[in-house]
Amino acid sequence: MEIFKLSPAGKDYLWGGMRLKNEYGKNIDMTPLAETWECSVHPDGPSTVAAGTFKGLTLAEVLNLHPEYLGNKVQNGTLPILVKFIDAKQDLSVQVHPDDTYALEYEHQNGKTEMWYVIDAEDGASLIYGFRHKVSERILKTAVKTETLDKHLQKVEVHKGDVYYVPAGTVHGIGKGILLAEIQESSNVTYRVYDYNRVGKDGKKRELHFDKAIQVMEMNPAPDVRQTPRMVRYYPGGSRELICRCKYFEAERIQVTKGFTFSVTDYSFQVLMCLDGYGQVETMDADLKPMRFVKGETMFLPAGIGRCLVIGDTILLKIRC
16 A cells, blocks of 8 residues: 555636646646646546556546545545645636535535635735625625625635635635635535626636526625634644544644654545645555655545654645545
């Protein structure tokens, strides 16, 4: 059993920038490069194994061969999450995702609850998170038609290191100047509510999905999402902090200054996403070479691989189910 370094699939959505190429080493022939799907088995953007025994296979193919790599918690034999980098040079659309019940019935895939970790943000950058006050279908139809939706939306200024949990049904939008990591259910269902009248490569305005969106969105005022202090546990060679835990995934921010140990049990696979710096991951298997990594790289650690040691000077997101 070995650790897999992954090669992502890319997306050239019109709002994207070039930071994932220029700063994160993504050698993908797309301009712009808006997203990289780092750890994904979704057919719309599968990641592949970059080195080792399974080099060149998609992660989905490897997990079909070895479903035990997912761990005991995953019951259906499919990776339940999708991990991305997102570079928003321009505002994303105002959008909403359905929950599992609606998405499975009407879209035949999972719903989409997600989490954002802000890697970097320009001064004054903000995102949209829910509504400022209670709204109705009539209010929203009028607002979209008259281009006054903005007055109903809650805007949140963001800063490096902020974390936002976005449950399905929350109207949202990532603002320009934000670079983030996203952890989500394995799904690609998005309903656009408003898109600033932008046109796609075909010269036509991008499709809106208002009728579906209205069926799944939360119309009550959004909760206060200001950042609160998170508990950080310090160790001789690093630190860890739990940044999100929900029914779909758990994410920790790991800062390594020398060395950091953790275990990957039979319960769940884990994913390491390098946000900054460099290092290597070692297992207790003397026959396996350490897996070296640098900023922007993502690794899949099969369930049951056991005790692992990260050595280096790095900041990681560590994700599991």
